[in-house]
Structures are given as structure tokens and as C-alpha cells.
Amino acid sequence: MLREKKIIDTLSTHDFTYISEDGLEIKFQKKINKNELNDLIDNLFTELGIPFSLNIDNDENVHIPNERDTIDGIFIKLLSNEIISIIISLKKSDIVLKKDDINQIIFYNSDNLFNHLNQLSFDNFTNYIFSNKSRSRILIINDENTIKYTNGFIFISDLTEDFTEEEYNSPMIDEIENRNNKFKKLSSGEFSTLSLIPEQIYVPSEELSIHKIFNKWCYTLCLSFLSSYTEAAYVEKKIIFHYQGPKKIKLFLDLDYDLNNDLIFEFYEWIYSEKTEDKLKLFQNLFPSLYGSEDEIEIETFLKILQSIVSTTKENFNFFIQDNIKTFVEERKKIEDLVTNTGNQISLEINKITELLIKMLSGIFLSVLTSILAALFRVQHLSYISYALYLFAAIIIITTIYVISFSAINIKISKKLFDTRINEYKYLFDDGKFNNIKKSVTSRSRLFYTSVFLTSIIIAIMAFFVFSLGKYFQNQGNGFIEFLKTNINNMV
Numbered sequence: 279m280l281r282e283k284k285i286i287d288t289l290s291t292h293d294f295t296y297i298s299e300d301g302l303e304i305k306f307q308k309k310i311n312k313n314e315l316n317d318l319i320d321n322l323f324t325e326l327g328i329p330f331s332l333n334i335d336n337d338e339n340v341h342i343p344n345e346r347d348t349i350d351g352i353f354i355k356l357l358s359n360e361i362i363s364i365i366i367s368l369k370k371s372d373i374v375l376k377k378d379d380i381n382q383i384i385f386y387n388s389d390n391l392f393n394h395l396n397q398l399s400f401d402n403f404t405n406y407i408f409s410n411k412s413r414s415r416i417l418i419i420n421d422e423n424t425i426k427y428t429n430g431f432i433f434i435s436d437l438t439e440d441f442t443e444e445e446y447n448s449p450m451i452d453e454i455e456n457r458n459n460k461f462k463k464l465s466s467g468e469f470s471t472l473s474l475i476p477e478q479i480y481v482p483s484e485e486l487s488i489h490k491i492f493n494k495w496c497y498t499l500c501l502s503f504l505s506s507y508t509e510a511a512y513v514e515k516k517i518i519f520h521y522q523g524p525k526k527i528k529l530f531l532d533l534d535y536d537l538n539n540d541l542i543f544e545f546y547e548w549i550y551s552e553k554t555e556d557k558l559k560l561f562q563n564l565f566p567s568l569y570g571s572e573d574e575i576e577i578e579t580f581l582k583i584l585q586s587i588v589s590t591t592k593e594n595f596n597f598f599i600q601d602n603i604k605t606f607v608e609e610r611k612k613i614e615d616l617v618t619n620t621g622n623q624i625s626l627e628i629n630k631i632t633e634l635l636i637k638m639l640s641g642i643f644l645s646v647l648t649s650i651l652a653a654l655f656r657v658q659h660l661s662y663i664s665y666a667l668y669l670f671a672a673i674i675i676i677t678t679i680y681v682i683s684f685s686a687i688n689i690k691i692s693k694k695l696f697d698t699r700i701n702e703y704k705y706l707f708d709d710g711k712f713n714n715i716k717k718s719v720t721s722r723s724r725l726f727y728t729s730v731f732l733t734s735i736i737i738a739i740m741a742f743f744v745f746s747l748g749k750y751f752q753n754q755g756n757g758f759i760e761f762l763k764t765n766i767n768n769m770v
Contacts, residue, residue, distance in 0.1 A: 281375045282384060282417055283437040285368070288325045292318065294366060296386050296420070301394050301406065304386060305367045312362045319349065322366070331367040339367070374417065380433075380446065381409040384417040388425075388487045391418070395491045399533070400510070400517075403495055404474055407432070412478070413446070427486060431478040434486065476500045476546055490538060497537045500546035501529065506562060523563035531577045539581055545588050553595075561591045617715060620696040624722040627685040631729045634681050638674060638737050674741040682730050689726055693719070 294306035310318060319332065323342055332340045340348055374382035383406075385391040395403060407414045416434045418425050426435045433441050476499045481492040498517060502508040505519035519529040531537065549557045566573075568587055696719055 280437055280440055282373055285326055285328065285373055286419055286437060292322065297365065299386050299390055303367050303369055305365055307363065307365045309361055309363050312360060315362065316349065328368065328372040333365040335362050379411055379413065381407065381411045381414045383414060384419065386419045387421050388418055391416070392488045392491055395488065400495055400498060407479065408474070427483050429477070429480055432481065474499065476503065476543060480543060494537045497539060497542040498531060500542045501531065503546055504549060504558070504561065521562045521565050523566050525566040526573060527566045528574045529577065529580055530574065535577055537577065539584065541584055541588060548592070557591070557595055560595055564590055564594065613715065616696060617718060620692050620719050621722055623692045624689060624726050627689055628726050628729050630681060630685055631733050634678065634733065638678070638740060674737060674744065678734065678737045682734065686730065689723060693723055
């Protein structure tokens, strides 16, 4: 059983009810007969195994066990009261199980935690959550739903289940030092000395009521990582982010503003994924030009143009994927050639299918006409004509299968080669443009298979017609020939 759960269950067993808490203490209350007081105190200390403070009928606080002897003096004051109210206060640091590398936090419910965190400045927030440690464990005593969530740095759960050692030992821990070393080379100001990265306080799970307060400071930290330097104007309750490109610009964030835009975090992740220095310089050069002539911007305006900033930065970064623009143009030319060649190959196979259909229809028309004429003048050879039609129907089927199969294999090989090669150049484009490039080939590929389907149906019908005509000549050909001769004579 968790140590914290054992303590809370002990209080529940003795019928204590929760009344209040803050960041340091949590309080429970109970009413008892005054004659039960001494036994209750002794039992609680034995069962809880931690010190606590006791308040009796709103009198002075008594610290147990250090001030246990003062209880008798308080007891004398209670001679007129049979039922007394006692409030027990527990230090949260005594409740939680201490771990050297993990900061421990415990709250009665999520709302209380949210209200407490919402009153803190950024510095106080990060100090409270991590307390100079890289990870934080947050226990929620009583909540409506079962809670268990971690982002690799923050571990949030109720008292029903703890995290395993494997879950606590996140592989992302090493990323903190790497990311901060990179940041300190590129940035300055108050935030540059923090040993904290946005991933540590990023909580994307909307099922947790506290995710907004974590993400508010996460997005704030992201903006700091994207800026040239940051300063905090605590008197004005603002954070100012400085961006220095061809023109200097200041971004103002009101500390009371409900910052909630996940695109900020996504952009930060992209910037710091690779070639960070190039991406940051590009962003800080483009940002002022996209905003306009003013040198100050409020966060609401910034968020309105954020999508445009992100798209433009990513698109222009493509020019920096190699050491010079010539290399970039060569890479783009390879893509154009790949798309063109694959498209031409698919078009060639579509033309083959179309030509096959035309040739088959022409051949079937001529064979039927020739068979009828031969039957008119060589009635005694009807059985041979029937066999010839059977053979022709078989040739139609075999030829169609061969041509379509060969074309389908070529298309499959070309498409597979295209998909493999195009993925190698994915980094050149944003997702929208990359999908449009693939769409041009995919649509042609679909057209090919549509052509194959329709052609197969038409040729199958024609082959069945030729076969049926041969069958008819074999069984009832004489009557048909006499019918044709009679009508031809009448016409003449």
C-alpha cells in the first residue's frame, strides 16, 4: 500500500473529514467526546507515524509529539464542554514519500491544485512543481475520476496506483541538459538561466483539469525559447519577449492572459528539432516583416498571425537545408523529374490499355463481319468458322490478361519506387505541399486502375459475344444463313 494512502485511510478510519489545504498543509476535522481525546491523540500518532498539529475548539495549536504534555492544560479549559471539535493539520512534506530526484506534491483534489498554481508567478510555479529537481510527482487524494498521467517529467496520479520505476526513469531526462545548452548559446535574459525546458511542463491531456495552467506556462516558456531574450516586468504584470532581426520587435504577454494555443509548442518543437540556429535566425528575420512597421505587438495580435508566421518560416527554411541555394534547386529538380517520370510511366500504361481496347473492338468487328461473309459463301464450312470464333475469343481473353497484368506490374514497381524516393525528400516541403505532390501521382494511378476495370468489362463482354456467335453458328448456323440469304435476295 502507498504510504500516502495509508495515512489518508487512517484519518478516514477515525472519521476525520477534509476541511481545507494550501501548498504546505492539509487539515481534517472531527467532533468527539472530550473523554476520548487522549486516547485518540496517542492512537493517531502511533498509526500515522508522522508528527501533526492539533487544534481543539479553536484554541492554540498543539504540536504532537513535541507538545503532548500541554494537552492536560487544555483539557482543564474544556470542563464545560462534553463534545469538542478538533482539527488536525498535517504537513504535506511529512505525508509524501521522499525521493532524492523527484519533487513530491500532494493535494486533496484537482480544483485545489489548480487554484493554488493559478496564483503563482512563473518562477514560483516552476520552483513549486520541481523544487530544483528534474521531475515532479503529484498525488491527488480525492477526485471524481481515476487519474494516471505522465509526460516523462511530471507524474500525476491518485492514491490507487503508483508509477513503476521504469516509468519514472524517463529517457527524456537527458534531453534537459542538451536543450538548455543549445538555448543558452542562442538566447539571453531572465529565462536563459532556467534549467527547464517546455517539454517538462507540457500536459496535452485535456482530461486533466489542471492542464491549462501547465500549458499556459509551457507556451510562455516556448515563446522565450523562440525569442532573442526575455525580460519580466512584474510591476506591470507582463513578460516581454525581444526579437532581433533586421528590425527589433517586442512581444508583450499579460500574465493574466489565458494563453492556450498548441501551435506555439509545435513550432518550438520544430525549431529545436534540428538546425536550430538557422531556423531561429530565419524566424526572427521574418517575424517583423510579416507583422508590419510597428515595433511592439500584443499576444492577441501575435496569435492571429502565428499560422502565417509558422508556414512562411517552414517554407523559407527549405532554402537552408543545404549549404547553398544551388543544392536546394538541384534537390527540387530531382523531385520534379521523379514526379514527371512516374506520371509519364503511368500515362504510357493507360495509353496501352486504351490502345488494347481500340484494337480489340476493331478486331472483333472485323472477325464478326468476316465470319458472316464466309458463312454466306461457304455454308459447308460453318463448323470451321465456329472453331475460329472460339479460338479468337480465347486469344482476346489471353491477350487482355497479359497486357493488363504487364501494365499493372509496371505501375506497381513505378509507384513503389516513387513512394520510396519521395519520402527521402519529404524534409524539403511542409505537409500540405508534400501531399499535393504525391496526389498528382496517386490520382494518375487511380485513373489507370479505373481504365483497367472498364476495359476488362468491355472486352469480356465482347469476347463472350464472339464465343456466343461461334456457338450459334455451330448449332443453328444453317437457319441463320438461310434467313440472311432470303433477306439479301428480297433487297436485291
